[in-house]
Amino acid sequence: MSANASGSFAPLKRPVFAALWAATVLGNTGSFMRDVASAWLVTDLSPSPAAVAMIQAAATLPIFLLAIPAGVLSDILDRRRFLIAVQLMLALVSLSLLLLSRGQMLTIELLIALTFAGGVGAALVGPTWQSIVPELVPKSELRNAVALNSLGFNIARAIGPAAGGLLLASFGPSTTYGADVASYALVIAALLWWKRSPHADDGLSENFLGAFRAGLRYARSSRDLHVALLRAAVFFLFASGVWALLPLVARQLLGGGAGFYGLLLGAVGAGAIGGAVLLPKLREKAGSDTLVLGASIVAAAVMALLALAPPKPVAVVLLLVLGAAWIAALTTLNGVAQAILPNWVRGRGLAIYLMVFNGAMTAGSLLWGTVGSGIGVPATLWVAAAGLVVIALIFHRVKLPSGEVDLDASNHWPEPLMAEPVAHDRGPVLILIEYRVETRQRGEFLRALYRLEPVRRRDGAYAWGITEDAADPQRYVEWFLVESWAEHLRQHRRVSHAGADVQGEVLRFHVGDAPPKVDHLLSIPERMARS
Template identity: 25%
Template sequence: MQETSEKTTEDNPAEQTSTWLALRNPVFRRLWLAMVVSGSCIGAHNTAVYWALHSLGAKTVLISLMATVSALPYTLFTLPAGAIADMVDRKKILLAVQLWHVSIAFALAILWMAHLLNPYIILASAFLFSAGFAFGSPAHSSVIAEMVSAEELGSAYTLAGLQMDVSGIIGPLFSALLLPLAGVSFIFGANGLGFLLMFLAILLWKRVKVQPSLPMETFFESLTTAIRYVRYSPGIKILLARHALFSFFISIIPSLMPVVGLTELHLKASHLGYLFTAMAVGSVISGAFIIPWARARYSPQRITTSANLVLLLNGCLMVLVHRPLVFLVVAALGGMGWTLSASELWVASQRAMPEWARGRLNAILVMFAQAATALGGVIWGLAAHHAGVVPTFLGSAVFGALVMIIVRVVPGFQMSIDFTKSLSFESAPVSIFSHSLDTSRLPAPKDGPVSITAEFNLGPTHRNECIDLMRDARLIFLRNGASRWHLYEDLKQPNKFRMEIVVPSWKQHLLERERMTKNEKEVIEKLRGLRTDPNPPEEWVALSVEKEVLNSRVRTGGLPPDYIDQ
């Protein structure tokens, strides 16, 4: 399906958990190196933007709006972008996004040299940059999973997070050194060159195009399919909840750590960058050494639990430590815990997503995380304003500990992510039990709704087992395309059941069959195994003709004349 490294690591478990494993894949290695360079240029660009705003005399309110206009596109565009990522060639999306960013970066460089740049244009450019990132983010996350093998997946996403940390160290340093010497235009232009490097790395990827055997969903069908998949996937809902909780609690660090530095440590504003650099260094240490060591020994749930405990301790230390040098160590500890927990959550999420919906589900994941981060920033900011920074950090640690206890011990609230390691999305197309239709009478793709029913008898001892399997079958059919699912029991003949599935159209029925995985098919096979009748179960596939009934122009063909006259 895609160009990947041929080397396997099945016989070496230590290699499978290595952070650097995915770099043996030449395609991913080329992309990752381009991401490091481009990410460093982006970090330098962000520093240059704030320097430019300050030099142009921008008011504080305009500078504070940078965060708002940068976050807004993720709310507006991420879900539509996810739908597009599952409909359009993802490589083309990423190439278009890079060219979009190149044009903005070079335009800013030219405008600054021509003395035509003002704070409002810079704000607009921040929105346009973020719009590009919002449109490219689902495709980018999906492409990484497409480039690497299953063994390399964990390493690839760890390296993707590590890249941001490395770029977060190099970028500001690059900007601090070159801004006084080369000026703002040079930094903006270098950012454009970084995006061109990304364009080249993506262009060199030889993605194998697979022609779909079935009609493609429309844009709105794609959106509703994604929402339906989340609704009927307990595993995805667990992961969304975990991401939201993590993003909510972790948002206190970027929101209030600068306040701690200024008010508790009495640092100068120019020294705040050291705090975030220390966090980035901790993240690099975590990604390079701690993550591979932990993955070789512990389950994802145990790793995230341990990392979250480190973060709770870190939140307390941030307001109890008053020596700047010691605080840098505390910040590095926070970076370690942050990267460890976030990396495991993200890898688990990718394992839980089918390829046909990966772009949309990644988009929903980003939206949940961004919304939780924004909400957390507001709540922690208000709490610090009214109660103080120290009580806010300590209160968040206590609240976080209570949440961890609840999700671990209270029935109905447990949210372990260990289930993702055993998931398999190997395709196994199937109808309900059989599929023997006259091919000369098949409906058009848009015809519908379509009802599929299957009747089967059970032994008296299998009733409870059947009901349990039907709970799984209901979720399987509903998340893969069905709009309704019903189960009936014959009043005259106990233990004789009829399962009915309704899909909006014939096309959705075909897509539903193609989306079935090997694990899901096993549930259907278990249901078949409970039957007492050796013959194949009776199946009925029917097309709704209600539209003809409700049509004002009644079709009279085949009706006797005297009946029509009535």
């Protein structure tokens, strides 16, 4: 057991990871302090549940809108410089909040606009922070490094809201925003200290639009990703009710001040840390589907009990329980998403997951804020709780993927034959693969070949099909189109061992001593025909 514990913290022995991890904890702590100040300040500016929910929506909507472009940028830009630029932007946002609050010029509209700007920064930073982790630790320590990042976030969640509420109650919002500005300075200092190794360009680096399209193609063709996104969307849509209305729960139902609101959020963070510690033992006894179902029922029970306006100590305990349930669902769903994504598209795939997560949170915040304005906070919490239980039971039948397939690159495709070098931007490229199959095996062969379609599309094909020879009933040609020669060369690198297994199932029907014939046909643009 001690060896395990030692291994869990092994990445912190690496100076660069430790420095950036500590800076991230401090930066997230500052962000939680800022969010507490903004969420509480809006209740001073307007008592409307819709206005309070708009702050939550303004924070999450940019992540919904920009998650995929942010994932692409994290793959094609220098990540260190990109992170520094975004941290400077976030510092300016908090500095603006500081100056406006000190001058008592902050309005609902300005607060929402600056919260939206902060959400833009969070959208740009999220995928990039996740993407740099493999650069900081060896592959053997990667899982522990990811777990430590999750732990660090929840440490910040536990400390930040409580510290923010204390500063807010003691010194006012401007001091709280000032603490956030200072936290960004520490993050920027750590990033400047990190000397990132330059990466050589092998000529196959993706541009923004190409990488964007490749990420969307993968997401469109991955059924496992569809299931993970669906399960995440329905959970967060209903569970967001408690986050959208928590400032009003603290103030109106429980009669607390800014310090108590910060304490409630700190309890969520502390509960999340406790839940993260217990989660490995829970996973030994329950699968991913059971964990998400259990977390949904617990979160619904907490919402229903908060609607009864319990005593403050009981409310703190309920938020501790909510934190444990929240981290169980969040970690399980995020872990499934990571497990079903190959390395080459992981950043973009996780960005799509973040888009769905924040889109559900945004839609939920707007929904529950509007409902709360009509029927009141307690009734809205009961409706959200009942909806969460019903939806969890319905979608429990849609099983999450196990994520146990081997997605490492197989590198089993031979290099394509070329009479002369082909320009990387030449395209589209038509690939033809000719099979010979005995007539009696036609049905089994075609069923196996159709299972290959999503594999081709995920790895880069934008069109795919099968043809048969009218003159030769044993001759079949699989074809697919790739947008450029460079994209087809990338496709060679993307084929996973799991994809190779599907191809192996197809190849067992091919008869003859020679392997299937493969042709690469290049499009001839009109300008070449005229020359």
